[in-house]
Amino acid sequence: MRKKLLAAPYTVWSVAFILIPLAMVFYYGLTDETGAFTLENIAAIATAEHSKALWLSLLLSLISTIICFFLAYPLAMILCRMQVNQHKFIVFIFILPMWMNFLLRTLAWQTLLEKSGVINNILSFFHLPTQNLINTPGAIVLGMVYNFLPFMILPIYNSLTKIDPNVINAAHDLGANNFQTLLKIIFPLSLPGVVSGITMVFVPSLTTFAISTMLGGSKILLIGNVIEQEFTQASNWHLGSGLSIVLMIFIILNMVLNTAFDKEGEGNVI
Amino acid sequence: MSTKLIDLQHITKSYDSNVILDDMNLYIRENEFLTLLGPSGCGKTTTLRIIGGFEKPDSGVVLFDGKDITNLPPNKRQLNTVFQKYALFTHMTIAENIAFGLKIKGKSKSYIQDKIKYALKLVNLDGFENRMPDSLSGGQQQRIAIARAIVNEPKVLLLDEPLGALDLKLRQDMQYELIRLKNELGITFIYVTHDQEEALTMSDTIVVMNQGYIQQIGTPEKIYNEPENAFVADFIGDSNIIDGIMVQDELVEILGAKFACVDKGFGSNKPVDVVIRPEDVDLVKPEEGTIQGVVTHIIFKGVHYEMEVSANGYDWLVQSTDMFPVGTKVGIKIDPFDIQIMNKPESEDEEAIAIDA
Incomplete structure (x- = not known):
């Protein structure tokens, strides 16, 4: 009884802020203005404008995730090999930007990349041609990588530190060179960290609208922007919810993948 | 080989x-x-x-x-x-x-x-x-x-x-x-x-x-x-390590009593470390022993009894299949070949090793 009482705040919280909103999204997504059941809002993803935004979102998130992975993995390995004092400091440096507001950080990139921004000023100072940096897919990817990179580094770093150094020694001992050891021992053993890193970068990248608004202008619409506009500008909650449900399907797919790999990492699949 | x-x-x-x-x-x-x-x-x-x-x-x-x-x-x-x-x-x-x-x-x-x-x-x-x-x-x-x-x-x-x-x-x-x-x-x-x-x-x-x-x-x-020094003797199995004086070849004085041994070449009246394994200490009737003492502790270890015998100011560790209750007066006898004589450590390094052990 006591335990149930203690759990009450969390129950209220989950019902009020998770279950009810979710139920409302499904209600709006599956009905039209009159309240009648319809799949139109979900089918709306097939229209040229929406599917283009969805594919672009998937593509840019995928690219950001891949870039994050290739930046984070070597870094996590270097961190792992450092002495305790040193690696704590470096991890701290990577977490430090997260103490600043996410929007503020993205805004800073805007100032850097603008037509008359810092980077172009430096270029013109050296009489080099100015570049069109902002409002490009590249700028959005940069924003995603910059903001979400720590979420890739930390889980990989965590899973790497869990590997017994003697397991790596054993691989060398059995004749494997550094590359073979990385490929056959270190990477497979760090897979749970890699998969959760991928989820933690891919999911927020896929759903973001702030980064694409600030660094992509209004020229490049991601699925996040489309949904946001349906709610704020078009006031079409039904369509917005419908598209959200579609997006959720992709996120759930990613989660399923994550659990499957995590189980394997724990050695439960025999 | x-x-x-x-x-x-x-x-x-x-x-x-x-x-x-x-x-x-x-x-x-x-x-x-x-x-x-x-x-x-x-x-x-x-x-x-x-x-x-x-x-x-x-x-x-x-x-x-x-x-x-x-x-x-x-x-x-x-x-x-x-x-x-x-x-x-x-x-x-x-x-x-x-x-x-x-x-x-x-x-x-x-x-x-x-x-x-x-x-x-x-x-x-x-x-x-x-x-x-x-x-x-x-x-x-x-x-x-x-x-x-x-x-x-x-x-x-x-x-x-x-x-x-x-x-x-x-x-x-x-x-x-x-x-x-x-x-x-x-x-x-x-x-x-x-x-x-x-x-x-x-x-x-x-x-x-x-x-x-x-x-x-x-x-x-x-x-x-035949441990070469006190560290080895102490680390390998239990042992009694006692200060002694090599009186002459094949005779060593420990705790005021002279014991026959088999070691030679240490010189005369030279301080040495003497190692005696607990299973090599024979407990006999007081009058038959080289020195006499009293059993102060006894523990049953399965195969043997482990006893502590206080004799001439030293607590001897003794292992025997025979049981002597606490308080028994006993004599201690040691066969000459069971006494292992070792030089005292000479350098400070060796000393440190011995003490740390």
Whole structure:
């Protein structure tokens, strides 16, 4: 009884802020203005404008995730090999930007990349041609990588530190060179960290609208922007919810993948 | 005796300002079961890691079959290691674990299959091919680790406290199994342990180490019966280490009484350390003993009783199958060949070693 009482705040919280909103999204997504059941809002993803935004979102998130992975993995390995004092400091440096507001950080990139921004000023100072940096897919990817990179580094770093150094020694001992050891021992053993890193970068990248608004202008619409506009500008909650449900399907797919790999990492699949 | 297979010459190794090994010289013969024995921090594991190639000595050379392998990485050495906590690849099946080294070497599938079967049979774990390491007990995992190492047909097998994590019964079983494996395979074993009983049971040669120095090298019998200094005597089994004076050849004075012994050449009236094993102290009727004392403690140990006898100001540790209740007046008698005489440490270094022990 006591335990149930203690759990009450969390129950209220989950019902009020998770279950009810979710139920409302499904209600709006599956009905039209009159309240009648319809799949139109979900089918709306097939229209040229929406599917283009969805594919672009998937593509840019995928690219950001891949870039994050290739930046984070070597870094996590270097961190792992450092002495305790040193690696704590470096991890701290990577977490430090997260103490600043996410929007503020993205805004800073805007100032850097603008037509008359810092980077172009430096270029013109050296009489080099100015570049069109902002409002490009590249700028959005940069924003995603910059903001979400720590979420890739930390889980990989965590899973790497869990590997017994003697397991790596054993691989060398059995004749494997550094590359073979990385490929056959270190990477497979760090897979749970890699998969959760991928989820933690891919999911927020896929759903973001702030980064694409600030660094992509209004020229490049991601699925996040489309949904946001349906709610704020078009006031079409039904369509917005419908598209959200579609997006959720992709996120759930990613989660399923994550659990499957995590189980394997724990050695439960025999 | 056969040739030197591994030869360590003037090996020195330190971490920061800690000297782990200081000018160490040691050779290992082919087909030998050699044990590096010592307390933690004595440099035994570092020695093994230098032989395995996981550490580089600050100075000195490692010769393998006459060739300098000091700077050769571990994957190029003709030896394999069994690690303390098994270090199995948890993401692979048992068969994949055992096949790892063979696959790297590019052996054929049928050869690998045969080898897996052979190795599992050798360690008494037939049919475990498709199990995962996590589903095995500690002893089974250790046997897989050994199987994984020996399928590569190394010339030398390095074992770093491989039985440390197992319980007593299992440890004893594994000791016999290791001896059997060594005899069947005919390869050289270099074994690291801090357990003196393990060392005495399995080894051809024991190297007793302390604080980066080799204290004594010898057969188990020699190490046990004729320790060269107080550290070895104290570390290998229980012993009574008493200050004595060598009166003349074959006569030593301890605690005010003269005992006949078999040692010669120490000079006359020279201070020495006298080592007497507890099982070598004979308790007799007071009038028959060289010195007399009183039993102060007694513990039943299964095979024997362990007693403390206070005599001439020293508490003697005595092991006997006969029981003498606390308070009994007894005589102490020692056969001459059971008295081991050792020189007192001369240098301060040796002194430090003796005191630390």
